[in-house]
Amino acid sequence: MSGLVVVGVDGSASSLAAVDAAVRQARSRGARLRVVHAFLWPALHVPLGPSPLGPPEGGLRKMADRLVAEGVERARAAVPEVEVSGEVVTGEPLTVLETQSRAAELVVVGSRGMGGFVGLLIGSTAVHLAAHGRCPVLVVRERAGGDGPVVLGVDGSAEGARAVDFAFAEARSRKAPLVALHAWTTWNAPMPGPREASTPYANPPGALAEEEGRLSSEALAGCRERYPDVTVEHEVVHGETRKALIEASRSAQLVVVGARGRGGFAGLLLGSVSQALLHHAHCPVAVVRGADARR
Template sequence: MSAPVVVGVDGSASSLSAVELAAREARLRGRGLKVVHAFIWPMMHVPQGTSALGPSSLGPPGGGLRNIMGRMVAEAVQRARSVEPDVEVTNAVVTGEPLMVLEAQSRNAALIVVGSRGLGGFVGLLLGSTAVHLAAHSHCPVLVAREQSVPGGRILLGVDGSPAGDAAVDFAFEEASLRGSSLVALHAWTTWNAPLPAPQDDAEPYANQSGELACAEERLVSETLAGHRERYPGVTVEHRVTRGRTREALIEESRAARMLVVGARGRGGFVGLLLGSVSQAMLHHAHCPVAVVRGPTEPR
């Protein structure tokens, strides 16, 4: 049986948006959808509902936590079926802390989808901690439902040229192919994040001709996309190389995108950092759903 698309739910409006997004992703991939809720209260020894010992002290009969969770999951399942009636939907309520539960689910998932904010988020916090930590630890790509995507918008790929980013390139091309969308591969550079080209004169190791650095960045994007165009001939690709800060460039371009795809860490990442600063900024500020894709050899 093929791995399902998994969506984490907690009853929040954000998680219901994630359910709709996950249902569409499951349909595009021809896979089932698994709705998962992490039920943490039993670990805290809280009464869960009616039983042979009587009703819960937390509410009227039939209103205990277990019953509330059941109704919440049922609502999520119904929402998924209303969006994509042909997708097979299953569900599970798993006892455990949300990050641990979803990380375990990611081991056997094709994609895991979560909302940007959950019921446990603090007022003013832009992104729930579960989404950030899951993006850093998941064993499959993580898709975070942020603002509604632009109908007919393009897939936006953040290109940094790092080996770890190859998995994100593969994912972006696949998404564009599945959706029949065009793909914009955006690379932003500054003199601070671009590696210097090899000097032409050993006597002047830091001297390069005017424009040489920009040309090197153009080559980096072309080399990163090489081979993918041949594997996905139906995907129209536009690559953009701009001088400026990566975060600001991607956030602005995300306004017209239906999905933004980034790697978990870029070539400027510090050793041992599980989630790069650009990826975190996109999770907090992008104007469309954000997919974070880890490289196969990256630490978790």
């Protein structure tokens, strides 16, 4: 096993679900699994050992070791054939997991950790990693996704090409159909090429829809050839992308999106569509950054 999948744990129900998803990912990839806990307390200069008035097995350091050990044990029990290791790394979670992502092919985290505020649907760690991680990031909720298709958000952008390949690989690994969903409006669609001067409309009726369908099909063409065993359903809908993908996530087992699509502003690492899905999708979400991810 040469590849590496990393999962962050903090003792929350969400992170336990992340361990379950991560070990399955490691098995399907033929990769090792590393269970990581970011140990913030040394940087805050608080006592790490057991209290003189408490049990000898107490203390923050032993609690951190226990969280990792429990994650490792859970993963090994679920999929014994995967090589699993654990590590407590000093630092705050955002920095620790971003650093871990440099050597990993996938980082898996829960949608909300122990530090989450009541009422928030997703924690800051998941959002930060989706924007800054150097590899794809899988965000898992306590409730697993359904047994439906893998849903891919397609926008035809160069930044989204890696997300397309990731989604096809996931669909093949899961033996699931792939729904390639492209939603467009007149505000986010690129204008078709110039028409003849005699054309009565700047863009004849149906021209934008036709162009959107073409761009979406071209985005999938290479992966269709590389993954001939994946059944693909291509959906092009006129409507808001966020709403369409969130609705599709109700019956999906996974939604895959690029970190930033063609409508994003230069310099932003995470677009509005991927952020909306992280907060509101009904199943796990994989966010895949483009060619700049390893820089």
